[in-house]
Amino acid sequence: MTPGAGLAPVLVVRTVASRQVVSAACEASLRAGVRAGQVLADARALLKSEPMIVEDDPAEDVRRLRALARWAMRWSPVVSADGLDGLLVDISGCEHLFGGELRLVNQMAERLGRLGLTPRAAVASTVGAAWAAARFGGAGRGDGASVRRVAPGQERAALSPLPVRALRLAPAAVEGLAEVGVERVGQLLALPRSALPARYGVEVLRRLDQALGAADEPVDRLGEQVRYEASVDLPGGTTNLEAVGLATRAVLGDLARQLAGRESGLRRLDVVYTRLDSAAESVLVQVSRATRDAGHLWKLVRPRLERLNMGFGVEGITARASGVGVMVQRQGSMSPREATGDPAAFSAMLDTIGNRLGPGRVLRAQWLASHRPERASRLVPALNGAGLEGAAELPACAAALPRPSRLFDRPEPVRVVALSPDGPVISVSGRVAGEMVNGGLGGGSNERGVAIVTSIGPERIGGEWWRAREGSRDYFRVQDGGGRWLWLYRESATGAWFAHGEWA
Amino acid sequence: MAVSSVIAGLRDALSMGRAGGERAVGRSLETTLGPLRCGVVHEVLGGIEGEGAGRKRVPDEWSAAVCVLCEVARAVMAEPDRAWQVVWIGRACWPAPVCLAGACADGGESAARAEQWPLGKAKAGSVRSVGKRVRGVREGLLGASVWVDPPDEASRLWCIDVACRCEHPTLVIADGRGLKLAQTRRLQLAAGVGAGVCVLGRPGREKGELSAATTRWAVSRTVSSTERPRWNVTLLRNKDQPALTERQRVWTVEWDDATGGIGVAADVGGGASASVSASGAGRLVGVA
Numbered sequence: 001m002t003p004g005a006g007l008a009p010v011l012v013v014r015t016v017a018s019r020q021v022v023s024a025a026c027e028a029s030l031r032a033g034v035r036a037g038q039v040l041a042d043a044r045a046l047l048k049s050e051p052m053i054v055e056d057d058p059a060e061d062v063r064r065l066r067a068l069a070r071w072a073m074r075w076s077p078v079v080s081a082d083g084l085d086g087l088l089v090d091i092s093g094c095e096h097l098f099g100g101e102l103r104l105v106n107q108m109a110e111r112l113g114r115l116g117l118t119p120r121a122a123v124a125s126t127v128g129a130a131w132a133a134a135r136f137g138g139a140g141r142g143d144g145a146s147v148r149r150v151a152p153g154q155e156r157a158a159l160s161p162l163p164v165r166a167l168r169l170a171p172a173a174v175e176g177l178a179e180v181g182v183e184r185v186g187q188l189l190a191l192p193r194s195a196l197p198a199r200y201g202v203e204v205l206r207r208l209d210q211a212l213g214a215a216d217e218p219v220d221r222l223g224e225q226v227r228y229e230a231s232v233d234l235p236g237g238t239t240n241l242e243a244v245g246l247a248t249r250a251v252l253g254d255l256a257r258q259l260a261g262r263e264s265g266l267r268r269l270d271v272v273y274t275r276l277d278s279a280a281e282s283v284l285v286q287v288s289r290a291t292r293d294a295g296h297l298w299k300l301v302r303p304r305l306e307r308l309n310m311g312f313g314v315e316g317i318t319a320r321a322s323g324v325g326v327m328v329q330r331q332g333s334m335s336p337r338e339a340t341g342d343p344a345a346f347s348a349m350l351d352t353i354g355n356r357l358g359p360g361r362v363l364r365a366q367w368l369a370s371h372r373p374e375r376a377s378r379l380v381p382a383l384n385g386a387g388l389e390g391a392a393e394l395p396a397c398a399a400a401l402p403r404p405s406r407l408f409d410r411p412e413p414v415r416v417v418a419l420s421p422d423g424p425v426i427s428v429s430g431r432v433a434g435e436m437v438n439g440g441l442g443g444g445s446n447e448r449g450v451a452i453v454t455s456i457g458p459e460r461i462g463g464e465w466w467r468a469r470e471g472s473r474d475y476f477r478v479q480d481g482g483g484r485w486l487w488l489y490r491e492s493a494t495g496a497w498f499a500h501g502e503w504a
Numbered sequence: 505m506a507v508s509s510v511i512a513g514l515r516d517a518l519s520m521g522r523a524g525g526e527r528a529v530g531r532s533l534e535t536t537l538g539p540l541r542c543g544v545v546h547e548v549l550g551g552i553e554g555e556g557a558g559r560k561r562v563p564d565e566w567s568a569a570v571c572v573l574c575e576v577a578r579a580v581m582a583e584p585d586r587a588w589q590v591v592w593i594g595r596a597c598w599p600a601p602v603c604l605a606g607a608c609a610d611g612g613e614s615a616a617r618a619e620q621w622p623l624g625k626a627k628a629g630s631v632r633s634v635g636k637r638v639r640g641v642r643e644g645l646l647g648a649s650v651w652v653d654p655p656d657e658a659s660r661l662w663c664i665d666v667a668c669r670c671e672h673p674t675l676v677i678a679d680g681r682g683l684k685l686a687q688t689r690r691l692q693l694a695a696g697v698g699a700g701v702c703v704l705g706r707p708g709r710e711k712g713e714l715s716a717a718t719t720r721w722a723v724s725r726t727v728s729s730t731e732r733p734r735w736n737v738t739l740l741r742n743k744d745q746p747a748l749t750e751r752q753r754v755w756t757v758e759w760d761d762a763t764g765g766i767g768v769a770a771d772v773g774g775g776a777s778a779s780v781s782a783s784g785a786g787r788l789v790g791v792a
Binding site (some may be wrong): 345346349350352353356357361362364365367373376377404405406453456477479482503504 | 568570600655662
């Protein structure tokens with residue numbers, strides 16, 4: 001991209017092993033000497049003015065490239081994203097609509113230029129030749145954009161002066177050819193064909209043939225994006241709840257029919273109510289299992305609708321489905337469902353509870369790979385279908401050792417007297433989880449705390465070294481005079497004692 | 505008309521088919537404490553009650569008798585022919601997730617299987633106990649559990665009601681603190697409609713509260729002479745079989761870490777009315 005005069009130079013930066021490395025730079029920075037792979041500090045030193053730093057986000061780049069590819073469908077229905085920074089458009093049969101292929105390509109380049117990009121475009125009869133001409137075709141216009149045309153039948157002549165890299169070969173093959181002095185495609189073409197596969201692999205021949213038109217290379221189409229949307233207009237607007245409810249049910253039914261037509265189900269439903277003279281209100285419903293049951297969706301939307309503020313009136317309702325996945329129609333059976341139960345009914349029940357209480361209140365447990373008891377598992381919302389993506393199995397050591405049935409949210413400090421720092425616990429005093437530690441009928445108590453009947457331990461759980469300042473803990477299972485079992489630990493760094501859980 | 509009688513006959517046949525298969529009434533779960541009937545509400549009183557003085561803790565926060573609740577959950581997973589799901593409603597009755605990882609579909613048998621250690625070989629037929637060696641967390645109780653945290657009393661009651669009515673076999677374990685007679689009656693009706701069973705945990709101080717639950721258990725701590733925590737579990741009321749409660753059945757049970765459930769304590773002498781128990785590892789223990 002070329003920023004206009006007076007704007008700061010732009011650098012795209014990636015963090016690699018705690019250093020900030022430049023992954024791409026604008027024209028002005030490139031002219032100043034900045035290259036990809038340099039450390040940010042060096043790049044800053046080369047530039048006169050303070051650059052604008054942008055974080056590198058490859059996933060976002062891929063998404064935007066796809067969006068650009070969809071936009072490019074105005075010229076041809078067959079467009080695909082090519083690598084990370086290119087588009088491949090098959091214009092066979094479309095060029096007459098735009099007045100010839102050169103005019104089409106010029107128009108493309110001009111429109112992309114208006115978006116702020118500097119495109120290098122080329123049109124040829126084969127994918128390989130077009131790719132090579134676009135990227136390596138030599139200097140174009142002054143601002144970096146260029147348009148080239150390879151006439152049909154002239155691929156050989158057009159490709160000969162280009163470097164071997166232009167044929168999309170693997171780096172190993174390119175290096176191997178460079179070693180024997182073959183750096184241009186023209187030199188490669190001069191070599192005997194039969195010798196190439198043995199030394200550099202079959203790929204070289206295949207790419208050559210694709211570029212010259214001897215082998216076929218189709219262009220993949222970008223997948224169609226189908227949008228599931230249904231809407232209805234209420235001319236004049238209405239604040240009548242029943243009317244809005246009826247209209248919503250009709251819209252949901254329409255959406256369900258669209259989904260049924262493609263054997264799909266949705267995971268998220270967005271119902272947008274456009275209001276007169278106010279901003280639109282939207283109701284978001286999430287389900288734990290793909291569904292297209294209009295009745296179930298209506299039951300989930302209705303409580304929200306009743307709380308909706310209709311302002312001066314609702315004049316339009318639009319329902320959009322997202323998270324759409326394949327959902328095959330299952331034949332219902334009349335015989336009683338004994339063994340397998342009805343998982344759909346269970347998911348429907350979870351949806352009802354989750355949509356009324358909020359997604360953060362219906363959770364599933366996820367097992368994490370950590371020795372620390374408080375970090376070994378966590379609860380994640382169940383409705384977005386995250387499920388159990390943590391560790392699939394308990395680590396064997398954690399499985400073998402006894403753990404309390406209740407773990408406190410925060411370890412509570414207690415006063416403990418022990419025989420030796422690693423030794424058995426003799427007495428504990430204090431209040432744990434709201435109840436005083438109990439001497440019971442037989443246990444004694446004195447000002448130093450109640451006597452402990454049983455003490456089992458220590459079990460050392462080490463700290464995780466990648467978290468700073470975390471020491472190891474020695475855990476003890478301790479029974480007090482009243483039969484209450486507590487799980488105490490002693491921090492090895494400070495010597496302080498805490499109660500972490502109990503057997504309830 | 506002939507047609508309407510045919511239709512009426514078909515309707516009868518269909519309705520009988522539905523009632524027989526999907527309702528849970530008539531079935532029962534096998535737990536260490538005996539059979540628990542499905543399709544009804546059971547109550548377990550006990551747990552730890554905070555006195556709530558002078559700390560940041562909410563005044564009436566309490567924890568349920570998680571040991572017995574985990575036992576019911578383990579029993580549910582041990583039923584191999586029905587795919588149960590477990591819903592835990594209310595933070596007071598949530599156990600630590602690690603306890604649930606022990607129970608899987610084969611009822612904890614896998615806990616006693618021999619494991620090959622890298623150093624040294626196990627002789628054929630010898631058993632080295634490694635505690636909870638599960639077949640993968642996903643198939644076990646942890647994978648089948650859903651944790652629900654309702655913000656207030658009204659929504660808690662509503663959640664329990666909705667969960668009990670589910671047509672899929674669901675074990676609903678809930679925080680039943682402060683529920684009145686009318687509310688427990690409503691939950692009984694809901695449980696009768698659904699295909700699962702409901703177990704409510706209540707604080708011990710609510711023993712005097714009227715309730716429509718079918719069975720009532722009280723759990724209290726007792727000193728243990730072994731390495732395992734022990735409790736006394738008393739059956740206070742059994743509406744199915746009133747004769748049983750007259751004998752005031754009391755069990756002394758201890759926590760069995762291997763299976764994540766409870767087993768009757770082995771060395772209890774005289775007084776205990778249970779004569780035979782099976783702990784999860786497949787052993788039968790007789791009590792004198």
